[in-house]
Amino acid sequence: MKIIKKVLDVTTTKDEQMIDITEMVRETLIGTSIKNGTLYLFVPHTTSAVTINENTDPNVKKDMLYSLKQSFPIEKEFLHFEGNSHAHIKSSVIGNDQTVFIEDNDLLLGRWQALYFCEFDGPRQRKLNLQFVGE
Amino acid sequence: MKIIKKVLDVTTTKDEQMIDITEMVRETLIGTSIKNGTLYLFVPHTTSAVTINENTDPNVKKDMLYSLKQSFPIEKEFLHFEGNSHAHIKSSVIGNDQTVFIEDNDLLLGRWQALYFCEFDGPRQRKLNLQFVGE
């Protein structure tokens, strides 16, 4: 079993955004030569997240960001001086880690699935940590 | 360290539903002979999820689905042509992966915990991917 770590750069261009990172992650996996095992994605920030969702209609991303904005609005009772508490809670609700199985040196995703980096307080230069474990 | 993959079939019968899959997963684990390690559950769909919650009062499931419906309603502003954006956001909020420790060839769950497959846009024939890693 090998353990290989990589760090990817993700540039976000909007305040809230879901960026499809599937191909970037797949290319990094191919470079590791790991055939079978587990990939962990980890976002080292507290106002962004990583998730898996639909890869076809771009309106799904828009609707998801809209739904999150409705469900976790900026509350006038918020105390945090930076004014981005809505982004912190979204980060923990969507989550900053994601596990994906590796098979035949490829990501074992469902037919309609893509990996998304979720920006909730951009635009910013972000990092995405990857750890590949397998053989 | 061995890596063993399995795929389970889950048949959902309602539009929204939490199905206890603990025994099905436990029996699959027993079949692998892995004594100590990690189990990863992964849902290869974008309108369903997997989670852990209470195993006793069936009203907990009803209340959880009700709470999600209240918090992530169908919004008239949704753009996705399939009309199931509420199911997509619930999938990412609950999450499509879950980690469980393996000990003595059993799932190391708390006393009140069960594993649930969460359907948010059913009924459908679903898959659940399992990966057992250990010795």
Add this chain to the structure above:
Amino acid sequence: MKIIKKVLDVTTTKDEQMIDITEMVRETLIGTSIKNGTLYLFVPHTTSAVTINENTDPNVKKDMLYSLKQSFPIEKEFLHFEGNSHAHIKSSVIGNDQTVFIEDNDLLLGRWQALYFCEFDGPRQRKLNLQFVGE
């Protein structure tokens, strides 16, 4: 690759609370001598959770708990006889597992990240399960 399990005790003192467990987890990691690999945190309860968020301004925790309370209120339609369904849904929304990379026998966290045990139905005596896998 070694697999080492540990169980930590977490005493919560409020009904809803986020407790910084980073140092407690880091000290446990140091004790394992694992230099490189993966740490899994797992909460064996159904009304608490684990997450990663900001480590500096304590108001972020207050705002996050406030936001969750607004988004997942106690609904008069809830059926569960214990009256804590709001805590069950929060547990599944934040999630009861978290993955962290291990490097140089340390937690590979971002500069502003801390690990939090999230109590949603306290105060209680809680457990936190850890599994270290690596070399």
